[in-house]
Amino acid sequence: MKTSHKIWMAFAALLLIGIYLVPIWSIGMEAPQYPEGIGMNIMVDNIEGKEPQDLKNINGLNHYIGMKPIEPASIPELKIMPYIFGFLIISGLVIAGTGKRTLILFWLGIFILVSIAGLVDFYLWGYDYGHNLNPDAPIKVPGMTYQPPLIGSKQLLNINATSLPHIGFYISLVSMSIAGLAWWKSKDQKS
Amino acid sequence: MKKQMYSHRFWMLPAVVLISITLFGCNGNGNFSSNSDAAQKVYVAPGELDEFYGFMSGGYNGQLGVYGLPSGRHIFTIPVFSQAPVNGYGYSEESKAMLNTTHGFVPWGDSHHPELSQTNGETDGRWIFINENNTPRVARIGLDEFKTQEIIEIPNSAGNHASAFVTPNTEYVSAATRFSIPMDEDMNNMDVSIDSYKDTFRGTLSFIKVSEEGKMNIDFQILMPGFDYDLSHSGKGPSDGWAFFTSYNSEMAHSLLEINASKNDKDFIAAINWRKAAEYVKEGKGKMMPGKHVRNYIDHEEGGIAKSETINEVRILDPRELEGIVYFLPTPKSPHGVDVDPTGQYIIAGGKLSTVIPVHSFAKMIEAIENEDFEGEVMGIPVLKYDSILHGEVEDPGLGPLHTEFDGKGYAYTTAFISSEIVKWDIENTQVVDRIDTYYSPGHLMIPGGDSQKPDGKYLVALNKITKDRYLPTGPEMFHSAQLIDISGDKMQLLLDFPTEGEPHYAQGIAAEKVIKNQKRFYKLEENTHPFRATSEAQTKIERNGNEVHVYMTTIRSHFAPDNIEGIKVGDKVYFHVTNLEQDWDVPHGFAIKGANNAELLIMPGETLTLTWEPKETGVFPFYCTDFCSALHQEMQGYVRVSPENSDIDFKYGTGQ
Numbered sequence: 089m090k091t092s093h094k095i096w097m098a099f100a101a102l103l104l105i106g107i108y109l110v111p112i113w114s115i116g117m118e119a120p121q122y123p124e125g126i127g128m129n130i131m132v133d134n135i136e137g138k139e140p141q142d143l144k145n146i147n148g149l150n151h152y153i154g155m156k157p158i159e160p161a162s163i164p165e166l167k168i169m170p171y172i173f174g175f176l177i178i179s180g181l182v183i184a185g186t187g188k189r190t191l192i193l194f195w196l197g198i199f200i201l202v203s204i205a206g207l208v209d210f211y212l213w214g215y216d217y218g219h220n221l222n223p224d225a226p227i228k229v230p231g232m233t234y235q236p237p238l239i240g241s242k243q244l245l246n247i248n249a250t251s252l253p254h255i256g257f258y259i260s261l262v263s264m265s266i267a268g269l270a271w272w273k274s275k276d277q278k279s
Numbered sequence: 280m281k282k283q284m285y286s287h288r289f290w291m292l293p294a295v296v297l298i299s300i301t302l303f304g305c306n307g308n309g310n311f312s313s314n315s316d317a318a319q320k321v322y323v324a325p326g327e328l329d330e331f332y333g334f335m336s337g338g339y340n341g342q343l344g345v346y347g348l349p350s351g352r353h354i355f356t357i358p359v360f361s362q363a364p365v366n367g368y369g370y371s372e373e374s375k376a377m378l379n380t381t382h383g384f385v386p387w388g389d390s391h392h393p394e395l396s397q398t399n400g401e402t403d404g405r406w407i408f409i410n411e412n413n414t415p416r417v418a419r420i421g422l423d424e425f426k427t428q429e430i431i432e433i434p435n436s437a438g439n440h441a442s443a444f445v446t447p448n449t450e451y452v453s454a455a456t457r458f459s460i461p462m463d464e465d466m467n468n469m470d471v472s473i474d475s476y477k478d479t480f481r482g483t484l485s486f487i488k489v490s491e492e493g494k495m496n497i498d499f500q501i502l503m504p505g506f507d508y509d510l511s512h513s514g515k516g517p518s519d520g521w522a523f524f525t526s527y528n529s530e531m532a533h534s535l536l537e538i539n540a541s542k543n544d545k546d547f548i549a550a551i552n553w554r555k556a557a558e559y560v561k562e563g564k565g566k567m568m569p570g571k572h573v574r575n576y577i578d579h580e581e582g583g584i585a586k587s588e589t590i591n592e593v594r595i596l597d598p599r600e601l602e603g604i605v606y607f608l609p610t611p612k613s614p615h616g617v618d619v620d621p622t623g624q625y626i627i628a629g630g631k632l633s634t635v636i637p638v639h640s641f642a643k644m645i646e647a648i649e650n651e652d653f654e655g656e657v658m659g660i661p662v663l664k665y666d667s668i669l670h671g672e673v674e675d676p677g678l679g680p681l682h683t684e685f686d687g688k689g690y691a692y693t694t695a696f697i698s699s700e701i702v703k704w705d706i707e708n709t710q711v712v713d714r715i716d717t718y719y720s721p722g723h724l725m726i727p728g729g730d731s732q733k734p735d736g737k738y739l740v741a742l743n744k745i746t747k748d749r750y751l752p753t754g755p756e757m758f759h760s761a762q763l764i765d766i767s768g769d770k771m772q773l774l775l776d777f778p779t780e781g782e783p784h785y786a787q788g789i790a791a792e793k794v795i796k797n798q799k800r801f802y803k804l805e806e807n808t809h810p811f812r813a814t815s816e817a818q819t820k821i822e823r824n825g826n827e828v829h830v831y832m833t834t835i836r837s838h839f840a841p842d843n844i845e846g847i848k849v850g851d852k853v854y855f856h857v858t859n860l861e862q863d864w865d866v867p868h869g870f871a872i873k874g875a876n877n878a879e880l881l882i883m884p885g886e887t888l889t890l891t892w893e894p895k896e897t898g899v900f901p902f903y904c905t906d907f908c909s910a911l912h913q914e915m916q917g918y919v920r921v922s923p924e925n926s927d928i929d930f931k932y933g934t935g936q
């Protein structure tokens with residue numbers, strides 16, 4: 089690998105530091121009573137209200153239909169994710185240092201697998217929240233579940249929930265692309 | 280046959296002419312021809328916001344009404360000097376102290392003149408002040424939460440009418456006694472014969488200093504002759520540093536004033552050099568004198584609980600000893616309003632018995648003072664020569680001119696009480712340029728920013744005293760009528776009538792955007808410093824201290840914690856400290872309990888309020904939320920069991936077994 093490709097690879101790894109600073113995913117909700125919207129952002133290690141009080145208010149509303157409160161402290165994924173990205177950053181830098189292009193492919197493979205696993209996990213998490221309802225809930229609508237969409241919009245009773253990737257997700261995509269490019273561009277050289 | 284028809288038509292002619300004249304007359308008054316145009320101008324579509332907030336004093340209801348302009352929609356009423364069952368103001372433990380005075384608890388008031396705080400002569404949306412006439416007080420209301428945050432009593436005053444007017448940077452709020460009273464050396468109200476008026480009665484003008492945070496304290500009072508002081512306004516621009524107060528009864532009559540105080544051809548505007556007075560105060564001049572008064576304030580550091588403090592002294596400045604702080608401007612005849620135009624060059628009086636509007640020139644006033652161009656003195660206060668200070672007189676200004684506001688485009692608008700009209704005139708050449716009828720008898724008028732240096736000269740609101748025939752009648756008593764008039768063009772156009780609460784006197788208006796940016800939507804729970812707060816359900820509890828019981832309770836959609844309470848006894852004094860756990864805009868909860876002798880509570884999100892309840896009989900008593908808060912509002916209720924005084928039942932409480 090040429091020095092420039094090493095730098096690219098290192099850059100791809102370092103870019104992931106951004107993941108710790110911005111949300112990866114966001115779920116927004118609109119209802120007649122919430123014209124200004126209410127919502128939450130999923131960070132690498134936390135779930136935060138879009139406004140500081142939003143999470144509390146979402147939990148307050150969800151109790152009517154029997155959804156469990158969202159308590160970031162009790163979600164194990166949020167404890168693991170920072171380490172996964174930490175591993176990707178450090179291993180990415182090491183790979184850049186060694187200059188072995190096959191390792192880049194390996195790195196990308198892990199990254200993609202982790203991403204898919206993350207999305208599947210997120211889906212299952214949403215499924216559990218939406219289906220696992222308190223039988224004593226005050227409002228029970230026959231046949232109704234409240235699973236938020238994985239991506240896109242969905243009408244849940246009076247609430248229109250929209251789930252979309254946020255900046256952190258795109259940072260991951262860019263990081264992958266740069267790593268992929270570093271691998272592709274360095275293919276005619278001996279490493 | 281033919282001839283007969285002709286003659287019939289001939290006789291029709293005068294009748295047709297008569298009818299059309301009558302109709303035409305109606306047309307001129309009511310703007311019937313432009314109804315749809317007017318409707319469009321005041322129409323604020325559902326979901327859209329008014330451009331201006333209008334604040335109208337509630338007069339004898341002691342409150343402050345908030346209206347949207349141009350729609351005229353009544354948006355809110357802020358309780359200030361009167362108890363308000365609607366939210367427990369003046370009843371709850373947190374707000375009761377706001378109504379303390381040296382006369383004890385005074386749960387009502389007669390509020391007159393709201394005045395917005397200003398920065399650089401422009402309304403700034405921080406606070407609005409309002410006076411109380413009967414038990415002399417001035418209140419400060421925070422526009423961040425539309426709540427009364429402070430009330431200060433004015434000592435040595437017997438009717439606080441000429442108030443609450445601010446200086447261009449809200450350095451001071453001024454106040455003046457409407458009624459002079461006999462005062463001895465120590466400023467005590469004397470037990471003397473009323474006919475000793477001329478010898479013993481005195482008036483005071485007060486200047487309340489306002490700190491950066493809004494805290495008010497009476498910096499000084501000026502001792503004045505025993506006139507009646509009526510209204511005021513501060514100078515601005517070149518006249519900044521001065522304040523002007525109208526007075527009537529320069530005759531110093533004490534009975535049948537309608538005759539006896541209407542004799543002099545001219546009364547006075549008192550011009551006060553407050554900046555000079557403030558310098559004297561800094562130099563320690565004047566005298567600290569007895570002047571007991573109470574200051575009530577919301578203590579934000581301690582949970583938003585109102586506290587009272589008594590202040591025993593006040594600094595008195597005597598214009599006989601301290602030169603250059605007061606001059607009298609002779610002004611015809613029993614002047615009422617006094618208004619300073621946006622450039623600060625002209626001082627305009629509304630002589631309620633005068634047939635002209637006198638316009639004094641500030642520059643000429645200063646020149647006359649420098650030249651000692653005096654025609655005499657009253658109680659050591661120089662009286663300037665009328666002709667030396669006059670800029671001009673507005674001829675034919677309508678009958679009974681009272682108050683003037685300005686559009687910032689060189690025009691003044693004066694209400695004529697007796698002839699029921701508003702007269703627009705050119706300030707520079709004092710010529711009337713337009714007039715419009717009002718329905719009926721306008722007192723004050725208001726243009727948003729109309730007494731500041733930057734008026735929004737788009738709308739004018741006339742505050743009328745008589746309403747008959749404008750709305751469906753409601754007996755002899757009807758809400759007073761406000762009328763919105765478009766002043767954006769050359770001709771004034773009546774747009775809208777709307778009723779107002781109490782007897783609104785003055786009003787103030789401000790662009791909504793200046794207020795909205797500072798608006799509180801809820802109180803942050805983590806910032807709640809109330810000593811009896813419970814910021815989560817886990818913190819709810821009950822404590823007994825003798826026969827005092829403190830219930831730390833929370834509310835959230837749609838339950839109380841606790842909602843079952845046992846162990847209360849007859850003879851207990853129960854304090855329900857209710858914290859609203861909501862952190863969402865516009866979700867107050869109410870708290871009401873059967874047989875409460877004071878009020879209910881309306882607790883804002885994140886706030887703690889306390890209601891006292893003294894159960895007099897045994898049994899089980901329900902409590903419930905009074906504000907329809909959620910789909911399960913009706914289920915938001917609980918019970919308190921009350922046992923005999925000597926029972927030994929322990930506390931038992933909880934929610935949701």
Ligand SMILES: [Cu+2]
Nearest residue numbers: 868904908915
């Ligand atoms: Cu409620």
